[in-house]
Amino acid sequence: MTSVVKILGLLLEESPRWLNASEIARRCNLSKASTHRFLLALLTGHFVMRNPEDLTYTLGSALIALGAASAGEGPVLQLVRNALSELATETGMNAEAFQVMPDAQIICIATCAGPGPVAINRSVGSRLPHFPLVNLLQIAWSSEAGLQRLQGAALRDGDRGSVELTPELEEDIRWVRSHGYTWAVSAGDNASGNLDQIKGWLKEAGSLGIGRSSEQGREAQLNEILRFTEARKTTTATRVYQVPTLGIAAPIFDVNGETQLQLCVISLLAQVQPDGLPMIGEIVKKKADKLTAVLGGTMPRAL
Known part of the structure; x- marks a missing residue:
């Protein structure tokens, strides 16, 4: 001893x-x-x-x-920052990391600007609203207790982001579990003016097997994107940009196989074509998997 x-x-x-x-x-x-x-x-x-x-x-x-x-604010955060720096360099996108708190809040703990001309950095300490678009990594691998925490957080957040398992959400969960990462679009401040661009991007993505396959599912996804964009304006997140943005995220798992941290890269939607998304997603996933291993986490069986 x-x-x-x-x-x-x-x-x-x-x-x-x-x-x-x-x-x-x-x-x-x-x-x-x-x-x-x-x-x-x-x-x-x-x-x-x-x-x-x-x-x-x-x-x-x-x-x-x-x-x-x-490890809470020492080497773990150092490892995360190193991973964000590598992600920003390898993808050319801005990189962020989020901590999943015990009450299911998602808090930004680190950011790194990419080499591109547009910086989309969030303030450290800001939180994201509760929405399936944001919580999908948690939902996909949560235990029953974890889902209850998410539902309680959504209710505290004005029930803006219910975790009801609709057919569309179940399709999203299957996709995330099979790929190991997720992605989401934010419509931007000029949401109505950006709808055609987002619709076209989602349709192309669906034809490639990325995201929802049916037109009905994509319409529901578009409504979720618009609601999420509005909800961001009432949180401590930084400004909502005029143009649509794309975020790609992968989980870092704890010893119970649930999401503890999330690594994310973000850019303008126009900078990433749907057929380029899988390559970026794999880069983010590999960084997150490496941190899971270093931190002693457990990969869920679904992976």
Whole structure:
């Protein structure tokens, strides 16, 4: 037990820096064999996490409840910011990360501007309104208790975003579970003037098997987009742009296989053609999957 305390104390002292096993053994005056054994036990309990690329260690997600000095606001946030920087560079889009709170609120925790000419950054600490468009990653992999939290949050939010499992929503869930990411369109301030552009984009996407296949389903989706755009104006989110925007997001799972964090890239709708969406979605998904592994999360069986 004393050796374990020494290891955790060292990682806490050095946080957010990551240490390899040799340095941990030397500084804790332990043999390499003992150090590896203790680290494996701590890794199994999610008290430490290991970077798979260089096999270095830092405090793990199981210690979040012990305070911000551990993984909650240290290396976890550092990892997320690194992932956002990589996403912005690889996709040319703006990147954002969201934390799913215990009350099902989705809060922005980090942003990174892309190299493109238009910056669409949200303020850290702002929240998103409750809508299936936004909560789809949670809905797709939620337990019954998780769905109840979402429904309660929607009711607190004025019931603007019910999680009633309509045929259209069930189709969306099947699509997200099979692909591992989601996407959503926001209509922009000039919503009525943007309808034709959005309709055309959704129709092309549907013909490619991206999103809803039926015209009725796309009409319902368009109504959801318009309602979501209006709802954004009453939240702490930043300004709604005049033109339509596209967001593509993937989940980072906790130890129970539910969404803990979300990585998202966002751009003007006109900058991404429907046939280019799958490639971007896979990039975001791979970043999120890597963080799930590093943080000791569990991938749901549906994936």
